[in-house]
Amino acid sequence: MKTAVFSSREYDRHFLRGANEAAGAGHDLTFFEIRLDSDTAQLAKGQEAVCAFVNDQLDRTVLEKLAADGIKLVALRSAGFNHVDLEAACRLGITIARVPAYSPASVAEHTVALTLSLNRKIHKAYSRVRDGNFALDGLLGFDLEGKTVGIVGTGTIGLVVARILRGFGCRVEAFDPRPSPELEQIGGVMVDLPDLLAGADILTLHCPLTPKTFHLIDSAAIKQMKPGVMLINTSRGAVVDARALISGLKSGKIGSVGLDVYEEEGDLFFENLSDKMIQDDVFARLLTFPNVLITGHQAFFTREAMTAIAQTTIGNITSFEMTGRADHEVSVEKLA
Numbered sequence: 001m002k003t004a005v006f007s008s009r010e011y012d013r014h015f016l017r018g019a020n021e022a023a024g025a026g027h028d029l030t031f032f033e034i035r036l037d038s039d040t041a042q043l044a045k046g047q048e049a050v051c052a053f054v055n056d057q058l059d060r061t062v063l064e065k066l067a068a069d070g071i072k073l074v075a076l077r078s079a080g081f082n083h084v085d086l087e088a089a090c091r092l093g094i095t096i097a098r099v100p101a102y103s104p105a106s107v108a109e110h111t112v113a114l115t116l117s118l119n120r121k122i123h124k125a126y127s128r129v130r131d132g133n134f135a136l137d138g139l140l141g142f143d144l145e146g147k148t149v150g151i152v153g154t155g156t157i158g159l160v161v162a163r164i165l166r167g168f169g170c171r172v173e174a175f176d177p178r179p180s181p182e183l184e185q186i187g188g189v190m191v192d193l194p195d196l197l198a199g200a201d202i203l204t205l206h207c208p209l210t211p212k213t214f215h216l217i218d219s220a221a222i223k224q225m226k227p228g229v230m231l232i233n234t235s236r237g238a239v240v241d242a243r244a245l246i247s248g249l250k251s252g253k254i255g256s257v258g259l260d261v262y263e264e265e266g267d268l269f270f271e272n273l274s275d276k277m278i279q280d281d282v283f284a285r286l287l288t289f290p291n292v293l294i295t296g297h298q299a300f301f302t303r304e305a306m307t308a309i310a311q312t313t314i315g316n317i318t319s320f321e322m323t324g325r326a327d328h329e330v331s332v333e334k335l336a
């Protein structure tokens with residue numbers, strides 16, 4: 001199929017071309033580095049499908065433009081689909097496909113990397129030692145063993161995080177509206193959200209962004225947490241109210257924060273802005289805290305995950321071309 005691939009970097013091209021060739025799929029991929037939005041949607045003219053990533057815009061306006069240009073399929077290179085207006089896609093007859101699971105270990109391991117780095121101040125120690133400063137002041141951490149980790153969302157990724165942290169000797173508690181026998185099998189305990197917030201030394205978020213989880217972590221939720229709590233978010237930025245986070249950090253209620261995602265990351269992440277001014281004052285304020293560690297949406301970025309994402313994406317395009325149905329379609333009901 002003729003497919004316009006948006007937000008594509010050299011690494012995306014490498015893995016997608018590889019998967020296209022390996023499967024003998026023969027899709028005609030046209031790569032654009034630029035993000036998909038209402039101005040760039042016209043680049044998809046003459047194509048049959050669009051391949052998009054997490055910060056591409058797939059709201060009603062963009063989908064209407066794509067539909068008018070004959071696009072029948074949007075193949076997301078992500079698990080999350082919170083950036084897609086599913087109702088508009090359905091009405092316009094555009095199929096949305098995604099990559100439901102790809103190496104959950106990639107995101108889970110990055111979650112643990114953030115937790116360990118933040119706790120043991122590896123990011124600070126790295127530059128200190130290179131400066132010839134071997135003093136330990138300010139580098140004091142705590143043992144993970146025996147601490148309570150609260151997991152929000154015991155889906156594919158949350159469960160892997162639970163398994164790893166059980167290995168560290170943590171008590172694992174979790175909240176998910178769906179029961180999780182798998183969590184209990186590995187020695188975790190399902191609790192209500194208020195109990196989770198009140199009991200966690202480390203709180204880590206692994207739920208999707210939906211209308212119900214938007215700003216799930218706001219000032220009211222922060223108020224219920226243990227003083228000095230560590231908060232890790234590798235799910236979606238808008239699950240956390242960044243302004244409330246800043247207040248929690250300023251008051252000392254929140255002990256440390258590790259973020260791989262940020263509510264307004266679309267204007268920042270995946271770009272090299274080192275010569276530009278950051279215009280987002282909330283993000284800039286977050287960067288000033290010594291106890292905040294931010295990575296730019298890289299949790300998924302392992303060789304294994306990129307290979308799996310490319311294979312599933314090419315598979316979605318091929319199945320749609322062959323049968324009119326993609327292997328992993330997102331349906332409107334999943335909005336709820």
Ligand code: NAD
Nearest residue numbers: 080153154155156157158176178206207208234235299300
């Ligand atoms: P999943 O669908 O397997 O699991 C999500 C879980 O969250 C489900 O068990 C669901 O029942 C639960 N959930 C739904 N609403 C909830 C709520 N209100 N409170 C608590 N739990 C709730 O998804 P996954 O593959 O484990 O991914 C989790 C999230 O991680 C994705 O939605 C995506 O946003 C994010 N993600 C981030 C990266 C990254 O690079 N940072 C990569 C992949 C996925």
